[in-house]
Amino acid sequence: MSDNSARMRTIFRTKTSKALNHMEDPRDALDDSYEQQVKLLHQVRQAVAEVATAKKRIELQGEEMGARYGRLGAQALEAMEQGREDLARAALERRAGLEGQVGKLQAQHSSLQKQMSQLQEREHRLAEQIAAFRVEKETMKATYSASEAQVRANEAVAGIGANMNDIGASLDRARDRVAQMQARAQATDELLSSGALQDLTAAPDADIERQLAELASRSDIERQLKAMRAAGTDRASTTGAPSDSSDGWLGIGQAPTP
CATH class of the missing domain: 1.20.5 (Single alpha-helices involved in coiled-coils or other helix-helix interfaces)
Structure with a gap:
């Protein structure tokens, strides 16, 4: 491999790495979008629960007013039977005022029922959209991961991957060290044979x-x-x-x- 070729591969790898680092990982973006949609679905469901709670309170209040409305009517009849027209009139007047209150509760109940129906419909549609998005998200993530692995494999085969370059550099360093150690072993053997080096393991005056x-x-x-x-x-x-x-x-x- 020529020096120019090696230099071009190094430049290409450096620029590619910088470009990839600046690029946003679509897998993270997809996961963030999915989490945002799930949070929105949770908010919609919470709103449905709150509307349902308010609707139930109105229903309980309406039932209480309805029972009172019935009692006032019975009291008016009983008062007339006993010749107390004044009491009957008072009971009927109260019942008439109660009718206005019940009418307001009925309007609020109808509005909450409509709002809850709309929220439930939106919740249903949003849940379906999130389920479909989740499938698409996982498919896109798998495709991106496979493509990323293919790019790394191609770079490794072409010798432009950082790991392959590191491996090549390690092999070169290992070869240099082996050659240096072999030369050192031969040199020390020659020095020992010539007497230039003293064998420290030999007995005194062995030479x-x-x-x-x-x-x-x-x-x-x-x-x-x-x-x-x-x-x-x-x-x-x-x-x-x-x-x-x-x-x-x-x-x-x-x-x-x-």
């Missing part, structure tokens, strides 16, 4: 002992060569060969008996 052992080995070889030259090839082979006994190997490397 002197090692050099003396090497000198002794070379001296022994020179001694054997000198003996071979002096005694001839046959004599050298006889002298240096181990015996045929089963424990002849014990004499290998031992100094010859004088």
Whole structure:
């Protein structure tokens, strides 16, 4: 991959990320709209309950007035039967005044009944709209999530995704560290072999002992060569060969008996 290509992908990824960050997530907007509609439906239902409560109060008050209206009529009849026309007139006058009050209650009851019917109709329609919106909302959210996943997958395949770039950078760093460690291991091996580095795990004065052992080995070889030259090839082979006994190997490397 050329430097220009890598630079273009980096620029494209940066601009894309900034654009996506400035964009409003439609899933959040859809959820907010749904919550607002649910709140509105709750308010409508609360209004229906309040109207129903007021209507019930009027009904109870109307029933009470109706019972009083009936009692006044019965009292008027009883007063006439007992020859008390004045009491009958008073009862009828009160009942007439009660009729006006009952008429007002009837008008209020009719108005509340109409209002409650309208609110119930709106509640029903709003509930249906919210149910339909919820289905559409979930469908749109699922579609957006699938498209978002597809975009990220395409970016990963194209190598413009932030995660893939991070993975590539990690691999490059790992390769560099492995190469550095291998070179360091080889360098330290060479330094230890040359004696430039001291083996801290070795015994004290081990380097002197090692050099003396090497000198002794070379001296022994020179001694054997000198003996071979002096005694001839046959004599050298006889002298240096181990015996045929089963424990002849014990004499290998031992100094010859004088």
